[in-house]
Amino acid sequence: xxxxxxxxxxxxxxxxxxxxxxxxxxxxxxxxxxxxxxxxxxxxxxxxxxxxxxxxxxxxxxxxxxxxxxxxxxxxxxxxxxxxxxxxxxxxxxxxxxxxxxxxxxxxxxxxxxxxxxxxxxxxxxxxxxxxxxxxxxxxxxxxxxxxxxxxxxxxxxxxxxxxxxxxxxxxxxxxxxxxxxxxxxxxxxxxxxxxxxxxxxxxxxxxxxxxxxxxxxxxxxxxxxxxxxxxxxxxxxxxxxxxxxxxxxxxxxxxxxxxxxxxxxxxxxxxxxxxxxxxxxxxxxxxxxxxxxxxxxxxxxxxxxxxxxxxxxxxxxxxxxxxxxxxxxxxxxxxxxxxxxxxxxxxxxxxxxxxxxxxxxxxxxxxxxxxxxxxxxxxxxxxxxxxxxxxxxxxxx
Amino acid sequence: xxxxxxxxxxxxxxxxxxxxxxxxxxxxxxxxxxxxxxxxxxxxxxxxxxxxxxxxxxxxxxxxxxxxxxxxxxxxxxxxxxxxxxxxxxxxxxxxxxxxxxxxxxxxxxxxxxxxxxxxxxxxxxxxxxxxxxxxxxxxxxxxxxxxxxxxxxxxxxxxxxxxxxxxxxxxxxxxx
Numbered sequence: 001x002x003x004x005x006x007x008x009x010x011x012x013x014x015x016x017x018x019x020x021x022x023x024x025x026x027x028x029x030x031x032x033x034x035x036x037x038x039x040x041x042x043x044x045x046x047x048x049x050x051x052x053x054x055x056x057x058x059x060x061x062x063x064x065x066x067x068x069x070x071x072x073x074x075x076x077x078x079x080x081x082x083x084x085x086x087x088x089x090x091x092x093x094x095x096x097x098x099x100x101x102x103x104x105x106x107x108x109x110x111x112x113x114x115x116x117x118x119x120x121x122x123x124x125x126x127x128x129x130x131x132x133x134x135x136x137x138x139x140x141x142x143x144x145x146x147x148x149x150x151x152x153x154x155x156x157x158x159x160x161x162x163x164x165x166x167x168x169x170x171x172x173x174x175x176x177x178x179x180x181x182x183x184x185x186x187x188x189x190x191x192x193x194x195x196x197x198x199x200x201x202x203x204x205x206x207x208x209x210x211x212x213x214x215x216x217x218x219x220x221x222x223x224x225x226x227x228x229x230x231x232x233x234x235x236x237x238x239x240x241x242x243x244x245x246x247x248x249x250x251x252x253x254x255x256x257x258x259x260x261x262x263x264x265x266x267x268x269x270x271x272x273x274x275x276x277x278x279x280x281x282x283x284x285x286x287x288x289x290x291x292x293x294x295x296x297x298x299x300x301x302x303x304x305x306x307x308x309x310x311x312x313x314x315x316x317x318x319x320x321x322x323x324x325x326x327x328x329x330x331x332x333x334x335x336x337x338x339x340x341x342x343x344x345x346x347x348x349x350x351x352x353x354x355x356x357x358x359x360x361x362x363x364x365x366x367x368x369x370x371x372x373x374x375x376x377x378x379x380x381x382x383x384x385x386x387x388x389x390x391x392x393x394x395x396x397x398x
Numbered sequence: 399x400x401x402x403x404x405x406x407x408x409x410x411x412x413x414x415x416x417x418x419x420x421x422x423x424x425x426x427x428x429x430x431x432x433x434x435x436x437x438x439x440x441x442x443x444x445x446x447x448x449x450x451x452x453x454x455x456x457x458x459x460x461x462x463x464x465x466x467x468x469x470x471x472x473x474x475x476x477x478x479x480x481x482x483x484x485x486x487x488x489x490x491x492x493x494x495x496x497x498x499x500x501x502x503x504x505x506x507x508x509x510x511x512x513x514x515x516x517x518x519x520x521x522x523x524x525x526x527x528x529x530x531x532x533x534x535x536x537x538x539x540x541x542x543x544x545x546x547x548x549x550x551x552x553x554x555x556x557x558x559x560x561x562x563x564x565x566x567x568x569x570x571x572x573x574x575x
Contacts, residue, residue: 044436045429049443248415262418354422361425362418377412 011144020111020153027107027294032072034293034352040068041353042360075286082282087181090279094180099284102173102291106298109166112159112220113301114152116311116340117318120333121147127334151311151341152221159220160212163302164205167257170295171197174259174266174276177288181279189275192367193266197257199374204253206382207246210389211306214242224310228317234324236314239307245385247307249378254299255355256374259292262362263370300351304344308351311344452537461521462538464512466556467531473500474557476531478507482523490516491523507553514541515549 005013043050051068058064086095122145124130125137140147156162171194178190212218215226229237240247256263267275277288304310315321316339321329331339365373410416432442446453456462467475478495496508523532543549 041429044432044442045425047428047432047442047444049441049445049447357422357426357429358418361421373414 011147012149015149016153019151023110023115023153024107026115027110027297030297030348030352031290031294034296034356035075035290036069036072037353037356038293038359039071041356045357045360079283079286084284085281087183087279090182091180094176095279098173098177098180099280099287099291100173101176102170102288103294105166105168105170105173106291106295109163110298110301111153112156112162113305114150114221114224114311115344116151116337118148119151119337123333124337125334127332130334150221151337155219155221157219160208160218160223163220164201167298168201171201173291177280178276181277183279185273186276186278189266189272189278193259193276196259196263196266196370196374199371200253200256200263200378203249203374203378203382204257206379206386207243207249207253208306210243210246210386211239213386213389213393220305220310224305224312227309228312230315230324236309236312238309243307243385243389245381247303249382249385250307251303252373252378254302255358256370258295258299258355260296260355261359262365264364265367265370268364296355297348297352300348300355303351304347308347310347311340313339313343316340456536456538458536460536460538461519461524461534462536463514463534463541464517464523464551464556465533465535466510466553467533468557472557474507474510474531474553475529476507476510476527477503477529478505478510479528481526481528482532485522485526487520487522488516488518490514510553510556511550512556513550515543515546 040050042048051071052065054068054071054074055063055065056070064070121136121140125133125140131137174193174197175190178186178188178193181187211223215223217223217226227236227238231237231241235241259266265272265275267277274285277285280288315323316331316336318336319333320331320336321327323329435442469475476493478493480493480495483489483491483493490513492509492511492513493507494509495505498504498506519534519538521534524534
């Protein structure tokens with residue numbers, strides 16, 4: 001623990017470096033998986049075959065198609081070698097900056113989300129099935145026997161507010177993209193998306209205030225810890241159980257924030273021309289699409305974290321399962337951490353799948369319906385939910 | 399005066415959630431049924447992977463590609479009466495007659511061309527033919543060409559145009575199976 005370089009703890013530095021890199025890789029990998037499943041899942045649920053033609057030739061007349069994964073690769077190559085067509089007169093700085101405003105928030109906001117509990121490397125590598133790893137078990141047992149860290153990039157006290165602050169920035173991406181391309185259609189698309197995102201951010205934020213009241217914290221680590229507790233000795237205090245109404249409000253608002261079907265009026269891919277990124281072509285367009293896919297994953301992460309207990313597995317504590325009947329199953333530290341990571345991944349995968357499923361099942365709202373749903377149904381519901389929550393909390397329930 | 403009797407939409411419908419879950423439930427059923435078929439190495443879609451597979455369930459009455467019927471010596475049965483060319487609404491049949499070597503037969507086609515890119519597959523030529531010299535097979539696949547001149551099929555091609563059907567038999571999609 002004493003290794004210091006320019007006043008920076010070297011072990012800590014590398015730990016968080018790897019953590020941040022891992023989260024980054026996870027988000028981008030999930031983005032790629034999403035763009036694949038956008039095609040393939042839709043095909044499977046519509047009784048089609050889906051993308052399977054793009055392939056890499058292998059010897060003996062075989063082809064490597066990987067169930068359509070190669071199509072994504074082909075798309076990326078195509079977008080890289082296509083002409084990057086720009087409007088004749090445009091605001092160059094904002095035009096290029098808009099992509100980052102669309103892209104960065106979703107990746108940045110994941111930094112505060114824990115994806116597993118506390119990891120003690122000395123204990124983690126001390127398990128029979130991880131002994132084969134060279135060097136690391138001995139190193140941690142000898143030099144850092146008490147070193148432990150949370151599997152979370154940034155443990156902010158204002159984690160939830162951070163997510164909303166950073167997520168709110170993504171509105172600028174849409175506005176800047178539409179405004180800077182100097183195109184009336186883009187501009188109108190930007191206005192549509194701006195009014196939609198700002199409208200739904202209100203009910204999205206209000207739906208989570210109830211959770212803040214119940215768990216008395218905005219720190220996401222504490223929020224997830226609090227959700228692992230049990231109510232009446234058997235029900236995990238997941239957000240969905242303590243705030244069922246808020247979950248549905250949040251789900252609708254989050255999908256609208258994400259500008260996905262049934263709220264995809266800003267883009268409306270084929271009907272209205274692409275909305276705010278009409279004037280973007282080639283790889284810049286691809287980045288906007290990719291940002292959208294990453295945002296799906298981010299919405300799935302938010303749902304899992306706020307309403308489904310994040311990484312926690314029901315009844316699983318730091319040293320094993322404590323079932324409500326009083327039975328106890330001991331598990332090693334490594335198993336617990338791996339279970340927690342897997343639990344988080346499964347939840348995120350499920351909700352990403354579910355959001356895709358919604359996207360391919362539902363028709364689009366009309367714009368007045370969209371605004372009515374946002375302001376006249378979801379917002380009052382969120383406020384009612386909040387009032388009920390406040391009364392229950394004030395009376396000492398939960 | 400009220401002309402349209404719109405039903406008042408209750409809260410459950412206005413909140414959309416029930417309908418949304420109904421819709422998602424239907425697509426989810428389809429998704430998992432097809433996914434299970436994929437996972438058990440069956441085809442999970444109703445579509446046909448065209449170049450590898452062809453439809454075996456083509457109706458025998460389907461009017462597809464034309465063939466010229468041969469005599470036992472390999473010559474076309476056509477007597478070049480031009481009835482098919484006359485009735486053809488798309489004017490896609492070109493026939494030039496010549497004198498036949500066979501003393502029993504008066505005429506035979508020197509040129510018999512069908513422009514299948516113009517053909518509308520109405521089947522009038524088959525009905526008009528007095529000697530049953532032109533027929534239409536049910537198959538329509540491989541009726542393609544890289545330019546429009548390749549779509550003009552001459553006598554040679556119409557006489558020797560044997561349909562081949564893929565060996566991979568694809569059964570029709572039965573969602574309950």
